[in-house]
Amino acid sequence: MRGPIWIASGLLGFICWCAWADTHEPAGRRVSAVAGEAVAGVDVVGQPASEAAPVAKPDRSILKKGVGYKPQAENAERGRAGKRFADFGFMPPAGSYEGRVFRLSQNYPQQVPQEDRLPQFLKLDFQREWRAYLLAAREYCFDGHIKGGDVEDDFFIPDDAPNELSKRWFHMPWQHFGPYGREGIHGLTKEAPVQPRQLAESQTSSGQTYAVAFFNDFGGSTIGRVWADPAQPNLHDIRFPHGTVIFKLLFVDIPPREVPCLCNPIRWQGYITETFPSTKRRVADLSLIQMDLMVRDDRSPLGWVFGTYQYNGAQSKKILWENLVPLGIQWGNDPDVRDHHVNDQPNKTIRNPKLKETIINEDDTELPPTHLGWNGRLNGPVDNPQSSCMSCHATAQVRQKSPLSPTFQRTPPAPGSDAWMRWFQNYRCGERFDKDVPTADFSIQLGISVQNYQKWRSEEIGISAKNYTHKAQKAKAASEGDSRFTERVNTQGKPQESSRIQRSFSE
Numbered sequence: 001m002r003g004p005i006w007i008a009s010g011l012l013g014f015i016c017w018c019a020w021a022d023t024h025e026p027a028g029r030r031v032s033a034v035a036g037e038a039v040a041g042v043d044v045v046g047q048p049a050s051e052a053a054p055v056a057k058p059d060r061s062i063l064k065k066g067v068g069y070k071p072q073a074e075n076a077e078r079g080r081a082g083k084r085f086a087d088f089g090f091m092p093p094a095g096s097y098e099g100r101v102f103r104l105s106q107n108y109p110q111q112v113p114q115e116d117r118l119p120q121f122l123k124l125d126f127q128r129e130w131r132a133y134l135l136a137a138r139e140y141c142f143d144g145h146i147k148g149g150d151v152e153d154d155f156f157i158p159d160d161a162p163n164e165l166s167k168r169w170f171h172m173p174w175q176h177f178g179p180y181g182r183e184g185i186h187g188l189t190k191e192a193p194v195q196p197r198q199l200a201e202s203q204t205s206s207g208q209t210y211a212v213a214f215f216n217d218f219g220g221s222t223i224g225r226v227w228a229d230p231a232q233p234n235l236h237d238i239r240f241p242h243g244t245v246i247f248k249l250l251f252v253d254i255p256p257r258e259v260p261c262l263c264n265p266i267r268w269q270g271y272i273t274e275t276f277p278s279t280k281r282r283v284a285d286l287s288l289i290q291m292d293l294m295v296r297d298d299r300s301p302l303g304w305v306f307g308t309y310q311y312n313g314a315q316s317k318k319i320l321w322e323n324l325v326p327l328g329i330q331w332g333n334d335p336d337v338r339d340h341h342v343n344d345q346p347n348k349t350i351r352n353p354k355l356k357e358t359i360i361n362e363d364d365t366e367l368p369p370t371h372l373g374w375n376g377r378l379n380g381p382v383d384n385p386q387s388s389c390m391s392c393h394a395t396a397q398v399r400q401k402s403p404l405s406p407t408f409q410r411t412p413p414a415p416g417s418d419a420w421m422r423w424f425q426n427y428r429c430g431e432r433f434d435k436d437v438p439t440a441d442f443s444i445q446l447g448i449s450v451q452n453y454q455k456w457r458s459e460e461i462g463i464s465a466k467n468y469t470h471k472a473q474k475a476k477a478a479s480e481g482d483s484r485f486t487e488r489v490n491t492q493g494k495p496q497e498s499s500r501i502q503r504s505f506s507e
Contacts, residue, residue: 084230089176090271090281091184097283099269102187105157105170108224113217118243122297126305126329130359134307134326137293141214141247144168146321151266154321155186155214155249170220172213172445173227177452179279183271187212188286192382193276194252197345199289199381200259200369207254208276209382210286213445218296219244226446233450235398235438239430244296246443250382251286261368262287264313266320287311290380291324294393294442296429303429304442306330306389308380312368325366330378332357333390333424338416343371344385352376357426358388374415374424386415387423394427396440398450402433 087104091097121136144165145155157165176182180190188210197203215223222240226233253272256262266288274280293307309324317323334355343350346369351360358378361367373379377388384392387405395404406412406420413419432439440447 084227085173086176087182088184088187089178089181092271092283100152100156100185102182102184103157103159104173104187105159105166106173107159107166108170108227109217109221110224110228112221112241113243117217119216119245119295122243122295126295126297126300126331127359130329131326131361133305134293134309134329137245137295137307138291138309138324138326140245141291141293142321146319148319151320152268155212168217169214170217170223172215172223172443172449173230174449174452174456175445177456182212183210183281185271185283186268188251188268188270188272190273190276191250192384194254194382195344198371199252199254200261201345201347202260203254203258205254205258206276207252208273209250209252209289210270210272211248211250213246213248216243216245218242219246219443222441223446226450233398233453235450237430238398238439238441238446240296240441240443242296242298244294246294248292249288250290250292250380252289252382253284253286256287259289261310261312261314262289264316264320264323266311266323288321288324290382292380292389300331302332302390302426304331304390304393306378306393308378308389310368310370310381312366314368315366326361327367327370327380328358328360328372328378330358330389332426333388333394334358334377335421335425337375338421339375340415341375342385346371350376377424390427390442391423393442393444394425395423395433396442396444396447397433397437398440398447399437399454400447400451401437404444 085104085106088102091101119137119140121133121140124133124136126133147153157169157171159166171187175187175189182189189212191209191211194207194209196206218241222238222244226235226238228234251268251270254262256265267285268288269283270286271281272284272286274282288311290311291309293309295305295307296303297305307329308327310327311323312325313320313323315323315325334357337352337354339352339354341350341352348369349360349364349367349372351362351372352358352375355376358376360372360376360378370381371379371385373383373388373391374386377391379385379388383389384405384407386407392404395402403409406423427433430439430441440450
Protein backbone atom coordinates (compact mmCIF):
# COMPACT_ATOMS: atom_id res chain seq x y z
CA MET A 1 0.00 0.00 0.00
CA ARG A 2 1.29 3.42 -0.87
CA GLY A 3 -0.90 5.16 1.69
CA PRO A 4 2.06 6.18 3.90
CA ILE A 5 3.83 7.64 0.87
CA TRP A 6 0.82 9.77 0.03
CA ILE A 7 0.59 10.86 3.65
CA ALA A 8 4.27 11.76 3.66
CA SER A 9 3.79 13.77 0.49
CA GLY A 10 0.80 15.43 2.09
CA LEU A 11 2.50 16.48 5.31
CA LEU A 12 3.27 19.74 3.56
CA GLY A 13 -0.49 20.19 3.53
CA PHE A 14 -1.88 20.13 0.08
CA ILE A 15 1.25 21.59 -1.50
CA CYS A 16 2.12 18.43 -3.40
CA TRP A 17 -1.33 18.10 -4.86
CA CYS A 18 -3.25 19.85 -7.67
CA ALA A 19 -0.50 22.33 -8.65
CA TRP A 20 -0.28 23.84 -5.20
CA ALA A 21 1.76 27.00 -5.63
CA ASP A 22 1.18 28.64 -2.25
CA THR A 23 4.52 27.58 -0.80
CA HIS A 24 7.27 29.05 1.33
CA GLU A 25 9.61 30.00 -1.50
CA PRO A 26 9.13 33.01 -3.81
CA ALA A 27 8.70 32.62 -7.55
CA GLY A 28 11.77 32.58 -9.71
CA ARG A 29 10.34 35.00 -12.28
CA ARG A 30 7.05 36.51 -13.25
CA VAL A 31 7.03 37.10 -16.95
CA SER A 32 4.78 38.39 -19.67
CA ALA A 33 5.12 36.92 -23.14
CA VAL A 34 5.07 40.51 -24.41
CA ALA A 35 8.57 41.86 -23.96
CA GLY A 36 8.94 44.87 -21.70
CA GLU A 37 5.36 44.84 -20.42
CA ALA A 38 4.42 45.09 -16.76
CA VAL A 39 1.42 43.07 -15.68
CA ALA A 40 -0.90 43.05 -12.71
CA GLY A 41 1.31 44.53 -10.08
CA VAL A 42 4.27 42.43 -11.19
CA ASP A 43 7.18 43.97 -13.04
CA VAL A 44 8.57 41.99 -15.95
CA VAL A 45 11.89 40.47 -14.98
CA GLY A 46 14.39 39.65 -17.69
CA GLN A 47 15.97 36.23 -17.84
CA PRO A 48 19.46 35.87 -16.37
CA ALA A 49 22.12 35.75 -19.05
CA SER A 50 23.66 32.35 -19.56
CA GLU A 51 25.47 30.80 -22.47
CA ALA A 52 25.07 27.17 -21.49
CA ALA A 53 21.90 27.89 -19.54
CA PRO A 54 20.02 24.58 -19.48
CA VAL A 55 18.68 25.82 -16.16
CA ALA A 56 17.52 29.33 -15.31
CA LYS A 57 17.93 29.60 -11.56
CA PRO A 58 15.69 31.92 -9.54
CA ASP A 59 17.43 35.23 -8.85
CA ARG A 60 16.11 36.38 -5.51
CA SER A 61 17.93 39.72 -5.74
CA ILE A 62 15.75 40.93 -8.58
CA LEU A 63 12.46 39.99 -6.96
CA LYS A 64 12.36 43.15 -4.88
CA LYS A 65 13.58 45.60 -7.50
CA GLY A 66 10.80 47.84 -8.66
CA VAL A 67 8.10 45.36 -7.67
CA GLY A 68 5.28 47.36 -6.14
CA TYR A 69 1.57 47.61 -5.84
CA LYS A 70 0.16 49.27 -8.93
CA PRO A 71 -2.57 51.87 -8.47
CA GLN A 72 -6.07 50.75 -9.38
CA ALA A 73 -6.19 53.21 -12.28
CA GLU A 74 -3.10 51.58 -13.81
CA ASN A 75 -4.65 48.15 -13.39
CA ALA A 76 -7.84 49.30 -15.07
CA GLU A 77 -5.90 50.71 -18.02
CA ARG A 78 -3.88 47.51 -18.29
CA GLY A 79 -7.10 45.50 -18.19
CA ARG A 80 -8.52 47.45 -21.12
CA ALA A 81 -5.40 46.51 -23.05
CA GLY A 82 -6.22 42.87 -22.33
CA LYS A 83 -2.96 42.09 -20.50
CA ARG A 84 -3.52 42.27 -16.76
CA PHE A 85 -1.83 39.06 -15.65
CA ALA A 86 1.55 37.42 -16.13
CA ASP A 87 1.75 34.66 -18.72
CA PHE A 88 4.18 32.38 -16.87
CA GLY A 89 6.78 32.25 -14.13
CA PHE A 90 9.57 30.06 -15.53
CA MET A 91 11.25 30.06 -18.94
CA PRO A 92 14.68 29.25 -20.38
CA PRO A 93 16.86 32.32 -21.02
CA ALA A 94 15.69 34.07 -24.16
CA GLY A 95 19.02 33.52 -25.91
CA SER A 96 18.85 29.75 -25.50
CA TYR A 97 15.23 29.10 -26.50
CA GLU A 98 13.42 29.93 -29.73
CA GLY A 99 10.42 27.59 -29.67
CA ARG A 100 6.74 28.18 -28.97
CA VAL A 101 5.80 30.47 -26.09
CA PHE A 102 2.67 30.07 -23.98
CA ARG A 103 0.30 33.03 -23.76
CA LEU A 104 -2.34 33.34 -21.09
CA SER A 105 -5.82 33.61 -22.60
CA GLN A 106 -7.22 36.35 -20.37
CA ASN A 107 -9.81 38.41 -22.27
CA TYR A 108 -12.49 37.02 -19.98
CA PRO A 109 -16.18 37.53 -20.87
CA GLN A 110 -17.80 40.35 -18.93
CA GLN A 111 -21.08 38.46 -18.61
CA VAL A 112 -22.45 34.92 -18.83
CA PRO A 113 -22.84 33.89 -22.50
CA GLN A 114 -26.28 33.50 -24.06
CA GLU A 115 -28.05 30.16 -23.91
CA ASP A 116 -27.34 29.43 -27.57
CA ARG A 117 -23.66 29.08 -26.61
CA LEU A 118 -24.36 26.11 -24.32
CA PRO A 119 -22.45 22.93 -25.25
CA GLN A 120 -24.63 20.56 -27.25
CA PHE A 121 -23.53 17.51 -25.25
CA LEU A 122 -25.60 18.83 -22.32
CA LYS A 123 -28.62 17.38 -24.16
CA LEU A 124 -27.29 13.87 -23.40
CA ASP A 125 -28.17 12.03 -20.19
CA PHE A 126 -24.92 11.87 -18.23
CA GLN A 127 -26.02 8.71 -16.39
CA ARG A 128 -27.80 6.55 -18.98
CA GLU A 129 -25.62 7.84 -21.84
CA TRP A 130 -22.45 8.42 -19.83
CA ARG A 131 -20.07 7.20 -22.54
CA ALA A 132 -21.68 9.28 -25.30
CA TYR A 133 -21.67 12.25 -22.90
CA LEU A 134 -17.93 11.92 -22.26
CA LEU A 135 -17.05 11.39 -25.92
CA ALA A 136 -19.14 14.39 -26.99
CA ALA A 137 -17.56 16.48 -24.21
CA ARG A 138 -14.12 15.39 -25.41
CA GLU A 139 -15.00 16.49 -28.95
CA TYR A 140 -16.22 19.85 -27.59
CA CYS A 141 -12.89 20.33 -25.80
CA PHE A 142 -10.85 19.28 -28.84
CA ASP A 143 -12.73 21.45 -31.36
CA GLY A 144 -10.37 24.05 -32.81
CA HIS A 145 -7.51 23.02 -30.52
CA ILE A 146 -6.13 20.16 -32.65
CA LYS A 147 -4.38 21.52 -35.73
CA GLY A 148 -3.57 18.21 -37.44
CA GLY A 149 0.18 18.73 -37.58
CA ASP A 150 2.81 18.69 -34.86
CA VAL A 151 1.12 17.93 -31.52
CA GLU A 152 3.37 20.59 -29.94
CA ASP A 153 1.23 23.16 -31.77
CA ASP A 154 -2.08 21.89 -30.42
CA PHE A 155 -3.98 23.62 -27.61
CA PHE A 156 -2.21 26.91 -28.29
CA ILE A 157 -4.41 30.00 -28.03
CA PRO A 158 -2.84 32.96 -29.84
CA ASP A 159 -3.57 36.39 -28.44
CA ASP A 160 -2.14 38.57 -31.18
CA ALA A 161 -5.58 39.01 -32.79
CA PRO A 162 -9.19 38.18 -31.88
CA ASN A 163 -10.03 34.61 -32.85
CA GLU A 164 -12.67 32.02 -32.02
CA LEU A 165 -10.43 30.07 -29.65
CA SER A 166 -9.56 33.15 -27.62
CA LYS A 167 -13.28 33.91 -27.30
CA ARG A 168 -14.17 30.37 -26.20
CA TRP A 169 -11.32 29.21 -23.97
CA PHE A 170 -9.43 30.84 -21.13
CA HIS A 171 -6.71 30.13 -18.58
CA MET A 172 -6.69 30.85 -14.87
CA PRO A 173 -4.45 33.78 -13.86
CA TRP A 174 -1.96 33.79 -11.01
CA GLN A 175 -0.78 30.24 -11.69
CA HIS A 176 2.71 31.58 -12.43
CA PHE A 177 3.58 32.30 -8.81
CA GLY A 178 5.75 30.12 -6.59
CA PRO A 179 8.21 27.30 -7.30
CA TYR A 180 5.40 25.08 -8.70
CA GLY A 181 4.29 27.89 -10.99
CA ARG A 182 3.50 27.94 -14.69
CA GLU A 183 6.31 27.33 -17.16
CA GLY A 184 6.38 29.22 -20.44
CA ILE A 185 6.45 26.63 -23.22
CA HIS A 186 2.99 25.08 -22.77
CA GLY A 187 1.81 26.84 -19.61
CA LEU A 188 2.26 23.72 -17.44
CA THR A 189 2.22 23.85 -13.65
CA LYS A 190 3.80 21.26 -11.37
CA GLU A 191 1.08 19.00 -9.94
CA ALA A 192 2.21 15.95 -7.99
CA PRO A 193 4.84 13.24 -7.62
CA VAL A 194 4.46 9.92 -9.43
CA GLN A 195 5.46 6.86 -7.41
CA PRO A 196 7.02 3.68 -8.90
CA ARG A 197 4.37 1.22 -10.16
CA GLN A 198 1.64 3.86 -9.81
CA LEU A 199 0.95 3.78 -13.56
CA ALA A 200 1.87 0.16 -14.37
CA GLU A 201 3.55 -2.90 -12.85
CA SER A 202 6.46 -2.36 -15.22
CA GLN A 203 7.04 1.24 -14.11
CA THR A 204 10.22 1.37 -12.03
CA SER A 205 10.95 5.10 -12.22
CA SER A 206 9.52 7.81 -10.01
CA GLY A 207 8.55 11.06 -11.63
CA GLN A 208 6.24 14.03 -11.63
CA THR A 209 3.05 15.36 -13.19
CA TYR A 210 2.58 18.69 -14.99
CA ALA A 211 -0.72 20.04 -16.31
CA VAL A 212 -2.54 22.91 -18.00
CA ALA A 213 -6.27 23.68 -17.70
CA PHE A 214 -8.78 25.43 -19.96
CA PHE A 215 -12.09 27.12 -19.02
CA ASN A 216 -14.81 27.70 -21.61
CA ASP A 217 -16.59 31.05 -21.99
CA PHE A 218 -19.18 30.20 -19.30
CA GLY A 219 -16.40 29.41 -16.83
CA GLY A 220 -14.37 32.34 -18.10
CA SER A 221 -17.18 34.71 -17.14
CA THR A 222 -16.74 33.68 -13.50
CA ILE A 223 -12.97 34.20 -13.69
CA GLY A 224 -13.66 37.60 -15.22
CA ARG A 225 -16.04 38.55 -12.41
CA VAL A 226 -13.64 37.45 -9.67
CA TRP A 227 -10.71 39.23 -11.32
CA ALA A 228 -12.51 42.25 -12.79
CA ASP A 229 -10.21 44.37 -10.64
CA PRO A 230 -6.76 42.74 -10.69
CA ALA A 231 -5.91 44.54 -7.46
CA GLN A 232 -8.98 43.39 -5.54
CA PRO A 233 -10.47 39.98 -6.37
CA ASN A 234 -14.22 39.74 -5.79
CA LEU A 235 -14.81 36.77 -3.49
CA HIS A 236 -18.51 37.26 -2.93
CA ASP A 237 -20.71 34.27 -3.76
CA ILE A 238 -18.38 32.57 -6.26
CA ARG A 239 -20.43 30.26 -8.48
CA PHE A 240 -19.84 28.91 -11.95
CA PRO A 241 -22.90 29.04 -14.24
CA HIS A 242 -24.65 26.13 -15.92
CA GLY A 243 -22.71 25.28 -19.08
CA THR A 244 -19.24 25.77 -17.60
CA VAL A 245 -16.74 23.27 -19.01
CA ILE A 246 -13.24 22.91 -17.56
CA PHE A 247 -10.71 20.43 -18.88
CA LYS A 248 -7.13 19.75 -17.90
CA LEU A 249 -4.38 17.93 -19.80
CA LEU A 250 -1.93 16.05 -17.55
CA PHE A 251 1.56 14.91 -18.53
CA VAL A 252 4.24 12.81 -16.83
CA ASP A 253 8.01 12.62 -17.27
CA ILE A 254 8.05 8.82 -16.81
CA PRO A 255 9.81 7.07 -19.77
CA PRO A 256 7.04 5.77 -22.08
CA ARG A 257 8.77 2.40 -22.41
CA GLU A 258 7.94 1.66 -18.74
CA VAL A 259 4.18 2.16 -19.15
CA PRO A 260 2.40 0.08 -21.82
CA CYS A 261 -0.45 2.55 -22.30
CA LEU A 262 2.08 5.27 -23.20
CA CYS A 263 3.04 3.60 -26.48
CA ASN A 264 2.41 5.89 -29.49
CA PRO A 265 2.72 8.80 -27.05
CA ILE A 266 1.79 12.44 -27.30
CA ARG A 267 4.97 14.24 -26.28
CA TRP A 268 5.20 17.87 -25.21
CA GLN A 269 8.26 19.81 -24.16
CA GLY A 270 8.15 21.65 -20.87
CA TYR A 271 10.53 23.71 -18.78
CA ILE A 272 10.29 21.43 -15.77
CA THR A 273 12.28 20.58 -12.65
CA GLU A 274 14.78 17.74 -12.77
CA THR A 275 12.83 15.81 -10.12
CA PHE A 276 9.73 16.58 -8.11
CA PRO A 277 11.64 17.86 -5.04
CA SER A 278 14.15 19.76 -7.19
CA THR A 279 14.02 23.46 -8.03
CA LYS A 280 16.46 23.17 -10.97
CA ARG A 281 14.67 23.37 -14.30
CA ARG A 282 15.50 22.18 -17.78
CA VAL A 283 13.65 21.60 -21.05
CA ALA A 284 12.45 18.00 -21.14
CA ASP A 285 9.84 15.79 -22.81
CA LEU A 286 6.61 14.77 -21.09
CA SER A 287 3.94 12.26 -22.16
CA LEU A 288 0.18 12.79 -22.03
CA ILE A 289 -1.36 10.40 -19.48
CA GLN A 290 -4.75 11.82 -18.50
CA MET A 291 -7.46 14.39 -19.17
CA ASP A 292 -9.84 15.66 -16.48
CA LEU A 293 -13.26 17.15 -17.12
CA MET A 294 -15.61 19.26 -14.99
CA VAL A 295 -19.06 20.28 -16.24
CA ARG A 296 -21.56 22.53 -14.48
CA ASP A 297 -24.73 20.65 -15.36
CA ASP A 298 -27.91 21.73 -13.58
CA ARG A 299 -29.36 18.23 -14.03
CA SER A 300 -26.74 16.84 -11.66
CA PRO A 301 -27.99 16.57 -8.04
CA LEU A 302 -24.89 18.48 -6.88
CA GLY A 303 -24.60 20.74 -9.92
CA TRP A 304 -21.28 19.29 -11.16
CA VAL A 305 -20.38 16.29 -13.31
CA PHE A 306 -16.78 15.00 -13.33
CA GLY A 307 -15.17 12.89 -16.02
CA THR A 308 -11.72 11.38 -16.49
CA TYR A 309 -9.96 10.02 -19.58
CA GLN A 310 -6.82 7.88 -19.63
CA TYR A 311 -4.34 7.75 -22.49
CA ASN A 312 -4.03 4.36 -24.18
CA GLY A 313 -1.71 4.46 -27.18
CA ALA A 314 -2.52 0.81 -27.91
CA GLN A 315 -5.80 2.07 -29.39
CA SER A 316 -3.66 3.39 -32.27
CA LYS A 317 -6.05 6.18 -33.26
CA LYS A 318 -5.04 8.21 -36.29
CA ILE A 319 -5.59 11.38 -34.26
CA LEU A 320 -3.39 10.68 -31.24
CA TRP A 321 -5.52 12.78 -28.89
CA GLU A 322 -8.38 10.33 -29.45
CA ASN A 323 -6.36 7.71 -27.59
CA LEU A 324 -7.70 9.45 -24.48
CA VAL A 325 -10.36 6.86 -23.63
CA PRO A 326 -13.22 7.43 -21.16
CA LEU A 327 -12.20 6.14 -17.73
CA GLY A 328 -15.42 7.04 -15.96
CA ILE A 329 -17.88 9.65 -14.73
CA GLN A 330 -18.95 10.86 -11.28
CA TRP A 331 -21.81 13.02 -10.01
CA GLY A 332 -21.67 12.24 -6.27
CA ASN A 333 -19.44 10.88 -3.52
CA ASP A 334 -21.57 7.91 -2.36
CA PRO A 335 -21.33 9.04 1.29
CA ASP A 336 -22.98 5.84 2.56
CA VAL A 337 -20.24 3.58 1.16
CA ARG A 338 -17.53 3.44 3.85
CA ASP A 339 -15.65 0.23 2.93
CA HIS A 340 -11.90 0.77 2.81
CA HIS A 341 -9.98 -0.42 -0.24
CA VAL A 342 -7.01 1.12 -2.04
CA ASN A 343 -5.57 -0.33 -5.27
CA ASP A 344 -2.46 1.84 -5.33
CA GLN A 345 -0.24 -0.38 -7.53
CA PRO A 346 -2.71 -1.77 -10.03
CA ASN A 347 -2.27 -4.79 -12.25
CA LYS A 348 -6.01 -4.64 -12.94
CA THR A 349 -8.84 -2.17 -12.49
CA ILE A 350 -10.98 -3.03 -9.45
CA ARG A 351 -14.52 -1.68 -9.77
CA ASN A 352 -16.94 -1.33 -6.86
CA PRO A 353 -20.54 -2.35 -7.66
CA LYS A 354 -21.77 -0.67 -4.45
CA LEU A 355 -21.17 2.79 -5.87
CA LYS A 356 -24.29 4.46 -7.26
CA GLU A 357 -22.85 7.87 -8.17
CA THR A 358 -19.77 6.73 -10.11
CA ILE A 359 -19.59 4.74 -13.35
CA ILE A 360 -16.28 3.20 -14.44
CA ASN A 361 -15.56 1.95 -17.96
CA GLU A 362 -16.05 -1.86 -17.94
CA ASP A 363 -14.05 -2.51 -21.12
CA ASP A 364 -10.60 -3.76 -20.08
CA THR A 365 -9.52 -3.95 -23.72
CA GLU A 366 -9.96 -0.18 -23.92
CA LEU A 367 -9.14 0.98 -20.38
CA PRO A 368 -5.63 0.09 -19.14
CA PRO A 369 -5.26 -1.18 -15.56
CA THR A 370 -5.69 1.82 -13.26
CA HIS A 371 -5.97 2.38 -9.51
CA LEU A 372 -9.11 4.60 -9.44
CA GLY A 373 -9.91 6.53 -6.26
CA TRP A 374 -10.78 5.49 -2.72
CA ASN A 375 -12.84 2.29 -2.78
CA GLY A 376 -13.33 2.53 -6.55
CA ARG A 377 -14.56 6.11 -6.81
CA LEU A 378 -13.50 8.11 -9.85
CA ASN A 379 -9.89 9.27 -9.98
CA GLY A 380 -7.26 9.18 -12.69
CA PRO A 381 -3.90 7.38 -12.87
CA VAL A 382 -1.88 10.36 -11.57
CA ASP A 383 -4.42 11.18 -8.83
CA ASN A 384 -4.49 10.22 -5.16
CA PRO A 385 -5.86 6.63 -4.86
CA GLN A 386 -7.27 7.51 -1.43
CA SER A 387 -9.40 10.38 -2.71
CA SER A 388 -11.85 11.04 -5.56
CA CYS A 389 -12.46 13.78 -8.10
CA MET A 390 -15.43 15.27 -6.23
CA SER A 391 -13.87 14.73 -2.81
CA CYS A 392 -10.78 16.73 -3.71
CA HIS A 393 -12.56 19.54 -5.56
CA ALA A 394 -15.25 20.03 -2.91
CA THR A 395 -12.51 21.51 -0.71
CA ALA A 396 -11.75 24.36 -3.15
CA GLN A 397 -11.64 27.59 -1.14
CA VAL A 398 -10.17 31.08 -1.45
CA ARG A 399 -8.22 30.36 1.76
CA GLN A 400 -7.34 26.68 2.09
CA LYS A 401 -8.34 25.93 5.67
CA SER A 402 -8.89 22.18 5.21
CA PRO A 403 -6.52 20.07 3.10
CA LEU A 404 -7.59 18.54 -0.19
CA SER A 405 -7.62 15.03 1.28
CA PRO A 406 -7.96 13.51 4.75
CA THR A 407 -4.57 11.85 4.14
CA PHE A 408 -2.91 15.27 3.92
CA GLN A 409 -2.87 15.67 7.69
CA ARG A 410 -0.21 14.88 10.25
CA THR A 411 -2.55 12.37 11.90
CA PRO A 412 -5.12 11.25 9.29
CA PRO A 413 -8.44 9.89 10.56
CA ALA A 414 -9.29 6.23 10.18
CA PRO A 415 -10.61 5.44 6.68
CA GLY A 416 -14.40 5.22 6.75
CA SER A 417 -14.72 7.06 10.08
CA ASP A 418 -16.99 10.08 10.45
CA ALA A 419 -13.93 12.36 10.38
CA TRP A 420 -12.69 10.70 7.18
CA MET A 421 -16.13 10.78 5.54
CA ARG A 422 -16.28 14.57 5.87
CA TRP A 423 -14.32 14.54 2.58
CA PHE A 424 -16.83 12.16 0.97
CA GLN A 425 -20.10 13.98 1.61
CA ASN A 426 -22.24 15.34 -1.20
CA TYR A 427 -21.53 19.07 -1.27
CA ARG A 428 -23.52 21.14 -3.73
CA CYS A 429 -22.03 23.67 -6.12
CA GLY A 430 -21.31 26.88 -4.26
CA GLU A 431 -21.48 25.18 -0.84
CA ARG A 432 -18.72 25.89 1.66
CA PHE A 433 -16.55 23.00 2.81
CA ASP A 434 -15.48 25.05 5.82
CA LYS A 435 -18.36 27.25 6.90
CA ASP A 436 -16.16 30.23 7.75
CA VAL A 437 -14.23 30.29 4.44
CA PRO A 438 -15.65 31.43 1.07
CA THR A 439 -15.87 28.65 -1.49
CA ALA A 440 -14.20 28.59 -4.90
CA ASP A 441 -17.08 26.38 -6.17
CA PHE A 442 -15.08 23.20 -6.80
CA SER A 443 -12.35 25.05 -8.75
CA ILE A 444 -9.05 24.40 -6.99
CA GLN A 445 -7.28 26.54 -9.59
CA LEU A 446 -9.49 29.53 -8.78
CA GLY A 447 -8.79 29.06 -5.08
CA ILE A 448 -5.04 28.84 -5.74
CA SER A 449 -5.25 31.90 -7.97
CA VAL A 450 -6.60 34.03 -5.10
CA GLN A 451 -4.25 32.46 -2.55
CA ASN A 452 -1.20 33.12 -4.75
CA TYR A 453 -2.19 36.74 -5.23
CA GLN A 454 -2.75 37.20 -1.52
CA LYS A 455 0.61 35.61 -0.71
CA TRP A 456 2.41 37.72 -3.31
CA ARG A 457 0.80 40.86 -1.96
CA SER A 458 1.79 40.09 1.61
CA GLU A 459 5.37 39.25 0.54
CA GLU A 460 5.98 42.15 -1.79
CA ILE A 461 3.95 44.85 -0.07
CA GLY A 462 3.94 43.75 3.53
CA ILE A 463 0.99 43.19 5.81
CA SER A 464 -1.09 46.00 7.25
CA ALA A 465 -1.75 46.19 10.99
CA LYS A 466 -5.34 47.02 10.05
CA ASN A 467 -5.83 43.34 9.22
CA TYR A 468 -5.57 42.46 12.90
CA THR A 469 -7.75 43.13 15.91
CA HIS A 470 -6.90 42.33 19.52
CA LYS A 471 -9.10 39.48 20.74
CA ALA A 472 -10.53 41.57 23.60
CA GLN A 473 -11.49 44.39 21.22
CA LYS A 474 -12.97 41.90 18.76
CA ALA A 475 -15.00 40.14 21.46
CA LYS A 476 -16.32 43.46 22.76
CA ALA A 477 -17.23 44.67 19.26
CA ALA A 478 -18.91 41.35 18.36
CA SER A 479 -20.97 41.39 21.57
CA GLU A 480 -22.18 44.85 20.61
CA GLY A 481 -23.28 43.59 17.20
CA ASP A 482 -20.54 45.34 15.22
CA SER A 483 -21.15 44.11 11.64
CA ARG A 484 -17.40 44.17 10.93
CA PHE A 485 -16.95 41.13 13.15
CA THR A 486 -20.03 39.06 12.41
CA GLU A 487 -21.35 37.56 9.22
CA ARG A 488 -24.42 35.70 8.11
CA VAL A 489 -23.58 32.05 7.50
CA ASN A 490 -26.16 29.74 5.97
CA THR A 491 -26.22 26.56 8.09
CA GLN A 492 -28.61 23.89 6.86
CA GLY A 493 -30.78 26.53 5.27
CA LYS A 494 -30.96 28.74 8.40
CA PRO A 495 -28.93 31.98 8.44
CA GLN A 496 -27.04 32.41 11.71
CA GLU A 497 -24.65 35.00 13.09
CA SER A 498 -21.07 33.84 13.55
CA SER A 499 -17.73 35.55 14.14
CA ARG A 500 -16.18 36.96 11.00
CA ILE A 501 -12.72 35.62 10.26
CA GLN A 502 -9.83 38.00 9.74
CA ARG A 503 -9.01 38.50 6.07
CA SER A 504 -6.17 40.19 4.27
CA PHE A 505 -8.54 41.93 1.90
CA SER A 506 -12.26 42.50 1.65
CA GLU A 507 -14.62 39.96 0.14
